Amino acid sequence: KDHLLELKELRTSFFTHVGEVKAIRGVSFHLDKGEALGIVGESGSGKSVTSMSIMRLLQHPGKIVGGEINFNGENLIDKSDKEMQSIRGNDIAMIFQDPMTSLNPVYTVGDQIIEAIVKHQKISKADARKKAIEMLNLVGIPSPEKRIDQYPHEFSGGMRQRAMIAMALSCEPQLLIADEPTTALDVTIQAQILELMKDLKNKLDTSIILITHDLGVVADVCSRIIVMYGGIILEEGRSEDIFYNPKHPYTLGLLKSIPKLADKEDKERLIPIPGSPPDLLKPPKGCPFAARCEYAMKVCIDKMPEYTYVKEDHRSMCWLLHPDAPKVDSINKNLK
Ligand code: SF4
Ligand code: MG
Numbered sequence: 051k052d053h054l055l056e057l058k059e060l061r062t063s064f065f066t067h068v069g070e071v072k073a074i075r076g077v078s079f080h081l082d083k084g085e086a087l088g089i090v091g092e093s094g095s096g097k098s099v100t101s102m103s104i105m106r107l108l109q110h111p112g113k114i115v116g117g118e119i120n121f122n123g124e125n126l127i128d129k130s131d132k133e134m135q136s137i138r139g140n141d142i143a144m145i146f147q148d149p150m151t152s153l154n155p156v157y158t159v160g161d162q163i164i165e166a167i168v169k170h171q172k173i174s175k176a177d178a179r180k181k182a183i184e185m186l187n188l189v190g191i192p193s194p195e196k197r198i199d200q201y202p203h204e205f206s207g208g209m210r211q212r213a214m215i216a217m218a219l220s221c222e223p224q225l226l227i228a229d230e231p232t233t234a235l236d237v238t239i240q241a242q243i244l245e246l247m248k249d250l251k252n253k254l255d256t257s258i259i260l261i262t263h264d265l266g267v268v269a270d271v272c273s274r275i276i277v278m279y280g281g282i283i284l285e286e287g288r289s290e291d292i293f294y295n296p297k298h299p300y301t302l303g304l305l306k307s308i309p310k311l312a313d314k315e316d317k318e319r320l321i322p323i324p325g326s327p328p329d330l331l332k333p334p335k336g337c338p339f340a341a342r343c344e345y346a347m348k349v350c351i352d353k354m355p356e357y358t359y360v361k362e363d364h365r366s367m368c369w370l371l372h373p374d375a376p377k378v379d380s381i382n383k384n385l386k
Contacts, residue, residue: 052123053105054257055222060117062103071330073099075281076117083224088268088289090304091278094327095192096319097261101227104259106134106146121225139170145211147230148311150216152353153202159186160198163217170221178354185216188253190246206238212246219250229261240267247271265301266308269293274363277301280328280338283286287364297358297366300339337369345370 062074074096102108104119106126106197119126121142129137138144146152149312154162157242166173179198186194189212203209211231218226225283228247232240248271251258260268268275268289275292277285277300296302303323325342328334337343340350347359350369358371 053120054083055259056080056118056120058102058105058118058120060100060119061102061115062108063098063113063115063203065111069331072333073112073330074103075330075333077278077281077283078117079276079286081225081257081259083257084251084255085274086260086272088272088275089259089261089278090263090265090268090275092094092263092327094280094330095278096281097278099228099281101144101229101259101261104227105138105142106131108143112285114370122259136170139166140221141223142225142227143221143223144227144229145214145218145231147233149372153210153217155202156366158199159205159213160200163198163213163220165173165222166217181220185220186213188219188250189213190242190365191216199348206239207235208242210368211235211239211243215243215246215250219254219256222254223256225257225259227259227261230263231260232263232267233264244271264308265292265304268288277304280333281330282367283336284339285366287360287366291361291364295364297360297361297364297371298339298368299343299345299370303342321372337367347376 058078059302060074060077064071064073077096077100089100091097099112103114104126108114114127121338126134126137151158160179160182163185164175164178167173167178167181183198184196186198191197191209191212205213232243235243244267248258258271260271262268272289275287275289276283277292277298279300285292285296285301292301294307296305307322324343328338328341334340335353335354336352337350340346343350347369355367355369357365357367359365
């Protein structure tokens with residue numbers, strides 16, 4: 051059976067004046083209709099570059115250098131710019147962290163949603179306005195008949211993100227990619243927006259890719275999670291496996307860095323993983339996480355681990371899962 055989206059060994063690089071930065075180094079995953087997938091990682095992990103590659107919105111000097119991005123069985127890498135424009139308007143929509151960068155301050159919210167609808171669907175302006183009001187209502191904006199004629203600055207941050215979601219969904223995309231959609235919002239609003247996304251997924255059967263640095267954000271919305279680091283997927287599994295049975299030291303580190311509910315407002319109390327991500331201008335030849343991993347062995351530095359499948363839909367790229375790996379008690383306690 052064909053997946054809605056299937057990436058095969060995607061590689062994307064940035065050709066800078068100092069050399070080739072290998073931002074994505076062979077990423078493969080799939081997404082089915084109506085599914086929500088979380089992509090989690092620190093900044094520089096390649097999660098946003100993955101989404102920009104799928105959308106074919108990479109800016110110079112970024113370039114897809116290998117692999118496939120199959121959407122409904124067709125490789126998006128082979129599409130012309132014009133074909134991609136149509137796919138972006140009709141089939142794949144994207145929302146970003148800061149709606150102010152996507153909403154134009156000089157037009158009303160309604161004008162912008164109506165324009166998006168008219169551009170991609172052959173319906174009259176009056177019908178598009180009706181539809182825009184419906185969409186604003188769907189995303190929980192109160193008195194949409196009145197709100198539709200207001201400007202973005204008259205909306206609160208949370209309301210603007212709702213309006214962005216309304217705009218993204220107005221063309222009824224098969225896939226919605228949300229890149230850090232709640233990062234700029236305070237905790238209460240963040241929870242409301244995530245609740246909305248979950249709700250919309252169930253109502254509209256839209257597939258969702260939710261990209262975030264915060265593993266805590268994806269738990270509720272996504273049934274599967276991918277953990278990225280250094281341009282590679284280190285672990286992939288169902289959400290419950292990632293949270294309760296993680297098999298990669300980096301995933302463990304991310305789990306420890308989720309603030310407890312009581313501390314949610316207090317971002318200072320996050321326990322970050324010490325160290326910083328690898329330099330992708332000269333990617334390490336071994337495990338990308340080796341420099342920060344408390345379990346690193348010699349083989350980790352010398353050789354890139356392969357994926358071990360813990361289950362059919364749960365894989366981890368770590369030497370500790372190799373049958374010949376030393377059985378260290380503390381590791382076993384944490385990983386097994
Ligand atoms: Fe740590 Fe080695 Fe596993 Fe990488 S392969 S995560 S360095 S134990
Ligand atoms: Mg990003």
